[in-house]
Amino acid sequence: MNDTIALLQNHSSVRSFENKPLSEEQVNHIFKAANQAFSFSLLQAVSIIRITDEKIRKEIMELSAGQTYIQEASEFWVFCSDFNRNHQIAPNVDITYTEFLQIGAVDVGLMAQNAMIASESMGLGGVYIGGVRINIEKIAELLGLPEYVIPLVGLCIGYPAEEKNPLKPRLPQSVVMHTNKYEPLMIEDIEEYDKEMRYYYENRPVRAPFTVRKVKGWSNHIDEHLERSILPNMLKFLNKQGYAKK
Numbered sequence: 001m002n003d004t005i006a007l008l009q010n011h012s013s014v015r016s017f018e019n020k021p022l023s024e025e026q027v028n029h030i031f032k033a034a035n036q037a038f039s040f041s042l043l044q045a046v047s048i049i050r051i052t053d054e055k056i057r058k059e060i061m062e063l064s065a066g067q068t069y070i071q072e073a074s075e076f077w078v079f080c081s082d083f084n085r086n087h088q089i090a091p092n093v094d095i096t097y098t099e100f101l102q103i104g105a106v107d108v109g110l111m112a113q114n115a116m117i118a119s120e121s122m123g124l125g126g127v128y129i130g131g132v133r134i135n136i137e138k139i140a141e142l143l144g145l146p147e148y149v150i151p152l153v154g155l156c157i158g159y160p161a162e163e164k165n166p167l168k169p170r171l172p173q174s175v176v177m178h179t180n181k182y183e184p185l186m187i188e189d190i191e192e193y194d195k196e197m198r199y200y201y202e203n204r205p206v207r208a209p210f211t212v213r214k215v216k217g218w219s220n221h222i223d224e225h226l227e228r229s230i231l232p233n234m235l236k237f238l239n240k241q242g243y244a245k246k
């Protein structure tokens with residue numbers, strides 16, 4: 001196994017940080033690694049808003065379900081799908097097609113993950129913050145996002161304050177990887193994984209406000225979290241920003 005594979009296979013989110021800034025050199029390395037990510041047709045439909053203002057950070061924290069690590073991390077970056085630039089260059093192209101939402105979302109994911117992996121490779125850690133979508137309209141206003149720009153995910157980066165969490169088990173390859181055609185789920189196939197997750201949840205340290213304490217297994221976790229993930233006003237916001245109208 002090489003170092004890159006070892007790093008990827010040992011990932012776990014960090015939600016507790018030392019009060020210590022990153023050097024500008026570290027920030028530049030992370031940015032350059034992110035900016036060199038794959039990009040659909042080189043559209044480069046991403047903007048990163050680096051939040052250095054403590055007041056704005058606090059507001060984002062409050063608007064994102066009070067996740068305190070947003071304030072505590074050395075760096076907090078908001079990754080936005082951004083077709084505003086493209087639109088200014090090619091104003092005759094209709095950006096309101098849903099495909100542009102998908103292109104932007106994938107580009108954001110790739111870039112954010114490059115940032116995260118670059119950070120982890122330097123001994124730093126972090127966590128994504130999908131919570132920035134809970135009050136997405138207010139966050140967009142706070143960040144002054146124009147038409148065709150939407151915040152998709154935040155990234156906390158910093159020095160882990162304590163031992164990293166134990167690895168969170170993932171679904172087995174037999175469930176996730178299909179060969180040549182889609183293979184329907186046999187519910188028995190996740191029973192073993194449910195047991196593994198039950199053990200994980202019962203034994204993990206409880207730190208995050210989102211921590212679910214009474215989880216019986218992964219299936220039970222999905223039950224709760226699917227429901228929580230519904231943001232009923234999202235389409236209205238997307239349309240307002242010029243996304244996914246057709």
Ligand SMILES: Cc1cc2nc3c(=O)[nH]c(=O)nc-3n(C[C@H](O)[C@H](O)[C@H](O)COP(=O)(O)O)c2cc1C
Nearest residue numbers: 011012013067127128129130131132153168208210
């Ligand atoms: C798009 C995205 C959004 C996420 N949002 C949050 C969040 O708002 N708060 C949080 O504590 N973790 C968040 N996470 C982290 C996941 O909960 C975490 O990656 C998952 O539970 C697996 O744990 P691990 O990363 O430690 O392996 C997010 C992850 C992703 C990919």
